[in-house]
Amino acid sequence: MDAIKFVEQEFTQGRSIPEFKAGDTVNIHYKIREGAKERIQQYQGIVIQRRNAGLSATLTVRKISNGVGVERIFPLYSLNIDKIEVISRGKVRRARLFYLRAAKGKNAKVKERRG
Secondary structure, three states, rough: OOOOHHHHHHHHOOOOOOOOOOEEEEEEEEEEEEEEEEEEEEEEEEEEEEOOOHHHHHEEEEEEEEEEEEEEEEOOOOEEEEEEEEEEOOOOOOOOOOOHOOOOOHHHHHOOOOO
C-alpha cells in the first residue's frame, strides 16, 4: 500500500458518516471559530451532489434562505464537521440535481422515498 492511501485510511478510520446520496435532506453540524470562541452552526438542506472519493470527497448542499437559494460545499472528512444527520431520503433518478437551481415552488421539491 502506498503512503497516500495509508494516510487516508488512518484519517478516515475514526469518522462515522451516515449513508446518504443526492436528493436526501441532511442537517450538518459545522464548527465555526470566531476568535477564541467556537460554536456549532447547523446547515440543513438538500444534497445536490456528492463528489470524489476518499479524503477529497465533498458534498454540495442547497437550501432556500429568505427566498434565495444558497449552496454550500462541504469537505466530507473535514474536522470542522461535528456530525451529519439524515432528515429524509429523496426519491430521485440522477446523481446531480442541478435542475433544482432553476426550479421554483412545487417543482423545487423532491419526493420522499419510502422504505
